[in-house]
Amino acid sequence: MSVRLSNNCTNCSNLSGGLCTLHEISVSERHTCDSFSMLPNLKNMLDCTSCSRYESANCAHPDKASAGMLCASWAPQAIA
Ligand code: SF4
Ligand code: SF4
Known part of the structure; x- marks a missing residue:
């Protein structure tokens, strides 16, 4: 999808x-x-590894989350 x-x-x-x-x-x-x-740089950054939910209890698909994967629950990481 x-x-x-x-x-x-x-x-x-x-x-x-x-x-x-x-x-x-x-x-x-x-x-x-x-x-x-x-933007090309956004195309490259949108996957589970750039998602704030990655490897957390809030991940929508913890069994499938990995580099190169993406779902509708992707959320940006906080930038300090
Ligand atoms: S989406 Fe891109 S091409 Fe379309 S109006 Fe906005 S800036 Fe222009
Ligand atoms: S994009 Fe979806 S599956 Fe991947 S880490 Fe984020 S919430 Fe989990």
Whole structure:
């Protein structure tokens, strides 16, 4: 199953300084479109190893959680 955390303009590679370089309009986290293209670095970081629930009692699929896996319960880790 393909699961997406949040496909919006803030994690789209077409965003630059609050402007969509494809459509040449001002956008925000409230927007997205069919041309959405996830930032390459986000594509690489979204798996169980970057999930705050990994190896915890809150993991939705503790028997399957591993590198390269992802589920709808993925949650970002706190950044100090
Ligand atoms: S291409 Fe679409 S999703 Fe990406 S920044 Fe522009 S409007 Fe947003
Ligand atoms: S299975 Fe889901 S909740 Fe568990 S670590 Fe992976 S992404 Fe997070």
